[in-house]
Amino acid sequence: MLEAKLSEAGLLKRLLDAVKELISDANFDCNEEGITLQAMDNSHVALVAVKLEAAGFKRYRCDRPIPLGVNVASLTKVVKCAKDDDITTLKAADDADVLTLTYEGKNSDRIAEYEMKLMDIDADTLGIPDTEYDASVTMPSAEFARIVRDLSNLGESVKIEVSKEGIRFVTDGESANGNILIKQSAEAPSKKKGSSSKRKDDDDDEPEDEEGASGDEVDDGEGGKKKIKKEKVKKEENGDSDVEMNGEDEDEDAGEFKPSKKEKGSDDEDEDEDEDSGSSKKRKKAPGKSGKPAKKAKKDAESDDDDDDFDGVRIEMNQAVTLTFSLKYLVNFSKSSALSKKVQLMMSNDVPLLVSYGFNQGHIRYYLAPKIGDD
Structure with a gap:
């Protein structure tokens, strides 16, 4: 049953x-x-x-x-x-x-x-069969849907080129041609993090000055209490910097597609970091802890957040790939953008294209044979 x-x-x-x-x-x-x-x-x-x-x-x-x-x-x-x-x-x-x-x-x-x-x-x-693809492109599903829909109005086929420059979609129609280049934008998250860290540094400087000033005023009477309070503020600031460091390391690898089951392990590692005393030690450990378990755990635990923040293109490439496909099928595939905000394109020369959409409960994958001899 x-x-x-x-x-x-x-x-x-x-x-x-x-x-x-x-x-x-x-x-x-x-x-x-x-x-x-x-x-x-x-x-x-x-x-x-x-x-x-x-x-x-x-x-x-x-x-x-x-x-x-x-x-x-x-x-x-x-x-x-x-x-x-x-x-x-x-x-x-x-x-x-x-x-x-x-x-x-x-x-x-x-x-x-x-x-x-x-x-x-x-x-x-x-x-x-399990295939090792030469190129993997992760991009917003809405952008992919828009590209194939626009180009389908011009021609029947699209040539997809993946190179160091980015991913390019080219179509040659009877009355018009189209050429769309989407560049990799993996550096965008780090820039956002940098700006937010500057704001935090500015905010952190203010409490230290205020605390120091108030400490001088009541140095004779309640100086001991003020010193304890100042130490607590510093510990909290160090804690914030550790979180900021982990966030940067994890965001750099947010484009990995496969979820990991190592989420619990990464949580335990974070707790171990909190127990360490010295802020300098924590700063050194944070990059070391940003190995595969921590990165993949964030992908597994916060996939929804990644989808909400994801607005660029990430490319992993062993070699350049150029293949031609029917736009009619790609337009049908793009209807799955209602299921996921991200789409992954996996390509190798003379191998069917894999278009994959992952969602909370599973996935939907499309395999499309390339056109041969279509100039």
Whole structure:
């Protein structure tokens, strides 16, 4: 038996809207780890892979692997009957031919139940090999959507070039051409941090002067108390500088895509730093603690904050890559920007492009074969 409860129906709506124009019928494969979908478009040019992890559901139970064959257009119509904030429950018995969807309103006693007929779909799950890509580009999903939408008005294909200069999108149409260059902006966060640290230094100077002045006035009477208070202020300032140092180190690596499970370890390390006495020791340890565990832990624990602050492009490249793709498919892929504020493009010469959107409960990935011999 399958029972999967989502806290909001909006996620399912956005997910179906992103794939409904690429695939018509598909199997939602359910097992104890979660729900996955893998399907190719009719022309076998693009592959869609979706994963909803079991941990992201409000309640999840799957006694044995169950394939749910659905018509994506029909499922989309049923899901649109729910409000975005409705609690949604998917139920299916073993060997069932019906999928039950229940919508519960959060602020009312309204409960709606729908049944949808399932289909028998013969589709083999393709094994997607692990590939080491030559270039990885992380950029705002809204910017990517705008670029491919604008260029699709000019031509049918786009040439994507990744180099040290940045990522360039070029299209040659019958009546007009387009050339868009997006440069890497990894230095932007550090500049913001630098300006904020200057403000903190200015603020820190003021309390020290005030404290020193007040200490001189009552030096004979309450000098001991004032000295203790001044030491506390200095410790707090040192604590702030340590937090500032950690923030800079972590922001430099915010572009890593894979989450890490080392979050607890990084928290323990931060607590050890707080127990150290000497501010100079803390300043030396902070860069050392900014290794992979601390950086990846921030990515895992504060992914939402990273999404909110992320407004630039990060490029990791082993060698320059130039490939040409159909804009029609990229426009369809870009509809997943409703699921995530970031998109990652993974490219290697003569290898399908990987367009990946990660969200709280899982991911949606698209694979697109490049055009060959298209000048």
